[in-house]
Amino acid sequence: MTLTQTKTEYEVVIGLEVHAQLKTKTKIFCNCPVDFGAEPNTNVCPVCLGMPGVLPVLNKQVVAYAIKTGLALGCEIVKHCKFDRKQYFYPDLPKNYQISQYDQPICSNGFLDVNGKKIGIQRIHMEEDAGKLVHAGSDRLHGSDYSLVDYNRTGTPLLEIVSLPDIRSIEEARDYAQLLRSILRYLDVCDGNLEEGSMRCDVNVSLRPVGSSILGTRSEIKNVNSFKSLVRAIEAEIERQTEILNSGGKVIQETRLFEENSGKTVSMRSKEEAHDYRYFPEPDLVPLEISKEWINEIKETIPELPHNKKIRYPKDYGLNSDDIKVLIEDRNMAEYYEAVIRLGANPKKAANWLIGPVTAYLKEHKTDIINSCMTPVQLADLLVFIEKGIINDNIAKAEILGEILSNGTNAKEIIEQKGLAQITDEGALKQAVKEVLDQNPEQLKQLKEGKEKVRGFFVGQVMKKTDGKASPNIVNKLIDEFLK
Amino acid sequence: MKDLVNKSAKELNKLFLSKEISAKEIVNAFYKQIEIVEPKIQALNSLTKDLAYKQAEELDQKVSRSDKLGPIAGVPIIVKDVLCVKNYHATCSSKILENFIAPYESTATSNLWSAGAICLAKSNMDEFAMGSSTENSAFKKTKNPWNLNTVPGGSSGGSAASVAAMEAPVSLGTDTGGSVRQPASFCGVVGLKPTYGRVSRFGLIAFASSLDQVGPFARDVYDTALILQHMSGYDPKDSTSLNVDVPDYISKLNIGNLKGKKIGLIKELIGDGIESEVRKSVENSIKILKDLGAEIVEISLPNVKYSVPVYYILATAEASSNLARYDGVKYGHRAQGTKEVLPMYTKTRQEGFGAEVKRRIMLGTYALSSGYYEAYYKKAQQVRKLVTQDFLNSFEKVDLMITPTCPTTAFELGSKVEDPLSMYLSDIATIPASLAGLPAISVPCGFDSKNLPIGLQIIAPALSEELLLSAAYEFEKTCNLFNKTNMKVSAVVVG
Ligand SMILES: [Zn+2]
Numbered sequence: 019m020t021l022t023q024t025k026t027e028y029e030v031v032i033g034l035e036v037h038a039q040l041k042t043k044t045k046i047f048c049n050c051p052v053d054f055g056a057e058p059n060t061n062v063c064p065v066c067l068g069m070p071g072v073l074p075v076l077n078k079q080v081v082a083y084a085i086k087t088g089l090a091l092g093c094e095i096v097k098h099c100k101f102d103r104k105q106y107f108y109p110d111l112p113k114n115y116q117i118s119q120y121d122q123p124i125c126s127n128g129f130l131d132v133n134g135k136k137i138g139i140q141r142i143h144m145e146e147d148a149g150k151l152v153h154a155g156s157d158r159l160h161g162s163d164y165s166l167v168d169y170n171r172t173g174t175p176l177l178e179i180v181s182l183p184d185i186r187s188i189e190e191a192r193d194y195a196q197l198l199r200s201i202l203r204y205l206d207v208c209d210g211n212l213e214e215g216s217m218r219c220d221v222n223v224s225l226r227p228v229g230s231s232i233l234g235t236r237s238e239i240k241n242v243n244s245f246k247s248l249v250r251a252i253e254a255e256i257e258r259q260t261e262i263l264n265s266g267g268k269v270i271q272e273t274r275l276f277e278e279n280s281g282k283t284v285s286m287r288s289k290e291e292a293h294d295y296r297y298f299p300e301p302d303l304v305p306l307e308i309s310k311e312w313i314n315e316i317k318e319t320i321p322e323l324p325h326n327k328k329i330r331y332p333k334d335y336g337l338n339s340d341d342i343k344v345l346i347e348d349r350n351m352a353e354y355y356e357a358v359i360r361l362g363a364n365p366k367k368a369a370n371w372l373i374g375p376v377t378a379y380l381k382e383h384k385t386d387i388i389n390s391c392m393t394p395v396q397l398a399d400l401l402v403f404i405e406k407g408i409i410n411d412n413i414a415k416a417e418i419l420g421e422i423l424s425n426g427t428n429a430k431e432i433i434e435q436k437g438l439a440q441i442t443d444e445g446a447l448k449q450a451v452k453e454v455l456d457q458n459p460e461q462l463k464q465l466k467e468g469k470e471k472v473r474g475f476f477v478g479q480v481m482k483k484t485d486g487k488a489s490p491n492i493v494n495k496l497i498d499e500f501l502k
Numbered sequence: 503m504k505d506l507v508n509k510s511a512k513e514l515n516k517l518f519l520s521k522e523i524s525a526k527e528i529v530n531a532f533y534k535q536i537e538i539v540e541p542k543i544q545a546l547n548s549l550t551k552d553l554a555y556k557q558a559e560e561l562d563q564k565v566s567r568s569d570k571l572g573p574i575a576g577v578p579i580i581v582k583d584v585l586c587v588k589n590y591h592a593t594c595s596s597k598i599l600e601n602f603i604a605p606y607e608s609t610a611t612s613n614l615w616s617a618g619a620i621c622l623a624k625s626n627m628d629e630f631a632m633g634s635s636t637e638n639s640a641f642k643k644t645k646n647p648w649n650l651n652t653v654p655g656g657s658s659g660g661s662a663a664s665v666a667a668m669e670a671p672v673s674l675g676t677d678t679g680g681s682v683r684q685p686a687s688f689c690g691v692v693g694l695k696p697t698y699g700r701v702s703r704f705g706l707i708a709f710a711s712s713l714d715q716v717g718p719f720a721r722d723v724y725d726t727a728l729i730l731q732h733m734s735g736y737d738p739k740d741s742t743s744l745n746v747d748v749p750d751y752i753s754k755l756n757i758g759n760l761k762g763k764k765i766g767l768i769k770e771l772i773g774d775g776i777e778s779e780v781r782k783s784v785e786n787s788i789k790i791l792k793d794l795g796a797e798i799v800e801i802s803l804p805n806v807k808y809s810v811p812v813y814y815i816l817a818t819a820e821a822s823s824n825l826a827r828y829d830g831v832k833y834g835h836r837a838q839g840t841k842e843v844l845p846m847y848t849k850t851r852q853e854g855f856g857a858e859v860k861r862r863i864m865l866g867t868y869a870l871s872s873g874y875y876e877a878y879y880k881k882a883q884q885v886r887k888l889v890t891q892d893f894l895n896s897f898e899k900v901d902l903m904i905t906p907t908c909p910t911t912a913f914e915l916g917s918k919v920e921d922p923l924s925m926y927l928s929d930i931a932t933i934p935a936s937l938a939g940l941p942a943i944s945v946p947c948g949f950d951s952k953n954l955p956i957g958l959q960i961i962a963p964a965l966s967e968e969l970l971l972s973a974a975y976e977f978e979k980t981c982n983l984f985n986k987t988n989m990k991v992s993a994v995v996v997g
Contacts, residue, residue: 064605064606067832068827068832069605069606069832069833070586070592070594070599070602070604070707070708070827070828071585071586071592071604071606071608071704071705071706071707071708072606072704072705073703073704073739073740073741073742074741075738075739075740075741076741103823105823105826105870107826107829107847109829109831109843112827112831112832113826113827114826114827114829115823115826159843160842165843167831294871294872296822296823296867296870296871296872296875297870297875298819298820298823298870298875298879301710301711301712301742301820302708302711302741302742303741303742304741304742
């Protein structure tokens with residue numbers, strides 16, 4: 019469903035707040051490991067438990083990751099900033115305040131180029147994550163028999179990346195979120211897993227009459243756990259707001275929860291019920307100074323990002339946009355591809371192989387290119403063997419590729435061991451072609467009558483006789499000679 | 503034994519190192535003294551006997567092996583119940599932490615134990631260090647050893663009274679707006695608040711993070727310097743601790759340092775509201791300082807008059823946040839019989855906190871609330887900067903500054919409980935240096951007609967503790983009140 023299908027007179031205005039868990043070894047203010055599979059309350063210490071008398075000490079790696087992300091998103095990086103306390107009572111928040119950044123975020127005024135349109139990044143700030151509640155007898159704290167708290171996640175570093183309300187369609191929102199995730203993964207600062215919550219999206223949605231420049235009243239939607247939910251949640255919210263507006267009502271500013279099962283958003287709290295967070299500067303931490311040198315040092319570590327590759331690949335490699343999308347989704351795949359090209363492989367062929375059989379194999383074996391045994395040199399070699407006609411595509415796919423990917427054996431060895439080299443010797447193939455033609459007089463008659471379809475049948479039969487090693491070109495040539 | 507408790511930390515250390523007495527004998531003597539005076543003074547929340555005897559035994563072994571031991575080895579110390587001593591209660595004199603046992607050691611105490619000091623007990627205080635009389639303790643009311651009908655001051659009243667009553671030669675307090683200096687003044691002992699950041703705050707249960715500092719009490723300046731020396735220093739666990747070397751304070755304690763020094767008398771803190779006997783005593787102190795060769799000049803710090811309101815906005819704002827963690831979820835008191843989380847929070851905090859703590863949480867919450875932040879918290883931060891700037895400007899003209907530590911001498915128990923504002927004004931002279939993060943000391947400078955001690959406050963520029971201590975040392979030597987202190991207090995409490 020798109021906007022035009024609901025009601026035409028409204029334009030949707032969307033802004034995204036993305037929380038990205040950073041892949042640091044330790045938490046933001048203590049030395050506990052960041053590790054998600056651990057037993058409840060094992061990766062905790064007095065600092066992240068908010069015990070009396072303990073103090074936070076900032077993990078510099080978090081700052082480095084924030085700067086890296088800011089630079090990648092074209093942000094200004096501040097020279098100095100501070101942390102603030104965001105205060106509210108909730109059992110998953112051990113101090114009953116969250117150390118965050120309020121009026122001096124580390125990065126601001128950036129943008130993300132989504133399909134050629136600049137979506138503004140208002141700000142990026144650092145903060146600590148809260149713990150997790152487990153409720154018995156209810157899915158919410160309210161009404162549960164009892165609740166348990168797991169503080170393992172408490173103090174995990176987060177970046178909050180806030181876009182401007184520049185997004186104008188559901189598709190744009192999804193593309194923005196996907197590109198942002200891809201960039202965070204390229205930067206190796208966040209693993210971007212929405213289902214596991216290492217990347218979380220809050221969506222601000224409002225409607226306004228087409229042509230109006232005044233923003234409508236927005237609602238904020240939480241609990242969006244996948245790109246699919248993101249799309250469904252915005253659809254549902256547009257529908258809800260459209261109905262209200264069409265029936266002459268007013269949208270109220272509130273926070274809403276997306277319910278996966280019903281596919282609807284439900285009210286969580288209104289503006290009147292919103293917390294007064296009573297922000298004030300965190301007195302336990304000193305203001306943060308960020309030097310030009312440090313920023314430059316970090317700049318050096320930023321790889322070429324997917325949206326740059328997207329612009330460069332058609333020019334350099336002549337690929338179409340669908341192929342590019344698949345190749346650049348994952349940084350390792352893109353860099354692998356580029357390595358294969360640097361070894362002299364044909365860009366189009368290399369792309370087809372990576373997108374096709376290689377990806378299929380990786381998916382089937384639940385692994386990725388970096389964890390497979392095939393080096394870029396090995397793939398480039400395989401492509402050379404095909405190009406030179408030593409093996410054909412089918413043999414390469416069926417007999418060789420899997421072995422390289424799983425064992426790292428060179429194509430040359432496999433070809434020799436299995437005797438897979440194509441038969442290109444006309445003398446050797448002549449007999450096979452003759453036999454096949456003789457044994458199938460009915461089909462031969464058809465072929466002679468000009469039914470070229472039947473030619474494939476004969477090529478297939480020859481292949482069968484030669485264990486697939488016959489060169490299809492030569493077989494065709496020989497068939498032509500027999501028909502003369 | 504009675505002779506032993508009269509001794510200073512310096513003397514005890516000398517006796518211990520020369521093997522004339524063992525650490526165990528020292529501990530025994532002070533626990534005996536505690537047994538005698540504690541029923542009257544009520545300065546202590548708990549004894550840390552297991553730790554004290556364990557530390558004493560180790561020290562005695564070391565001394566018998568002739569291991570190298572330093573100048574506070576064998577010195578017994580009493581620690582304010584706001585500092586964490588590992589495996590012992592840290593109650594903050596609050597019902598909400600009544601059963602809280604610290605699983606870690608504060609850096610300040612850890613430094614002292616490493617240097618061979620012995621932990622005797624945890625002392626009573628105003629709940630969460632909020633108060634000026636120690637009457638806000640949830641557990642007991644500490645009495646001033648000079649007159650059992652008067653308060654010892656606060657919030658570190660237990661630590662101050664314990665040293666005056668010779669339960670220990672030295673003790674630790676914490677000072678946020680005067681909580682070391684004011685009780686030192688009331689109890690006739692020396693109390694020092696270091697430069698903010700000089701001593702680590704790790705393991706100090708926070709009242710107001712941007713103001714809190716650990717400070718020593720002793721019966722003379724030498725012992726004060728000794729303790730400060732060994733607990734100071736940079737701590738990577740406290741981001742606000744200063745990464746600068748700690749000078750050798752003891753070697754700087756010389757006679758003759760005051761000659762030619764310019765000392766500013768802060769005009770705004772010697773006028774209205776200061777009891778005439780206190781003012782007279784300060785005037786007498788000025789004479790002594792002049793005799794020692796110092797030049798006294800009257801200076802004006804125009805913004806100092808805003809210090810009390812500024813302090814009560816900033817300190818309560820920070821406190822409202824720092825105390826939010828006491829909610830019954832993780833540790834400490836939890837109210838029984840509630841079914842939902844919100845009633846559990848409110849009942850827990852209603853039962854667990856005393857009236858003054860609740861008052862300050864509400865004040866601080868209000869000051870930070872949306873719509874009031876700009877008018878209160880932000881404005882107060884701006885004025886705090888102005889007060890700091892006033893000090894910086896004046897320290898271009900003078901080396902040190904003096905004020906009475908407190909406008910009055912110790913007041914009667916219960917006399918200000920119903921009047922928080924007049925209680926708050928008790929800190930009028932100590933708050934300015936706290937806001938500016940400056941080191942300041944209170945040294946006994948006389949007695950009023952009721953024979954209650956009066957303190958002189960000396961303030962120094964940031965990180966100038968050596969100058970501050972050497973000035974106080976020379977003043978103390980000339981004032982010569984020390985023997986008088988010992989005798990009179992002994993008479994009251996042992997009597
Ligand atoms: Zn931790």
